[in-house]
Amino acid sequence: MEAGAPEDLVGAAVEQAGRAYAPYSRFRVGAAVRTSDGRVYGGCNVENSSYGLTVCAERTAVFKAVSEGSRGVVEVAVYAADSDEPVPPCGACLQVLSEFARGDPRVYMISRTGRIRVARLSQLLPMAFRLGGETG
Known part of the structure; x- marks a missing residue:
């Protein structure tokens, strides 16, 4: 694992993957x-036979x-x-x-083989749509 990857956050993501409902894909x-108050929230992908109703883990x-x-x-x-790839x-x-x-959060992308890729949110979505002021 890359140095500095937060073990608690990665561990929560790995745990959540075990709860995924992905019978189609x-x-x-x-x-x-992790939110600014230090709390960690996890999620998994939940698929639906009507694919548009599927919700991603993030x-x-x-x-x-x-x-x-x-x-x-x-x-x-x-x-x-x-x-095998993040x-x-x-x-x-x-x-x-x-x-x-x-701010500009780090996004840690982890594969089942333990490979990690790290990017800033702004690198992954350089021209994010913003209607108004800050909500975060």
Whole structure:
């Protein structure tokens, strides 16, 4: 693992991948976000036979944080349980992360083989849509 990758955040993402409901893609993903109050929220992907209703792990984690009263995402971990390569969040997830980001969070992308890729949110989504002021 890359030095500085937060073990608690990575561990939460790995744990969440075990809860994924992915009978269609068979691509299990777990994610965890740390908010500015130091709390960690995890989420997994939840698929649906009507594919448009599927929710990714990253959005699940953010929505859990917001529904519990936390905002200001400061770190993100994404664990792809069925990939030998680290995978980034999809465009929809990047936009949601941007909506609730505090600053320019690091995004740790982890593969099942333990490979880690690290990027700043702004590198993954350089021209994020912003309607108004800061929400994170």
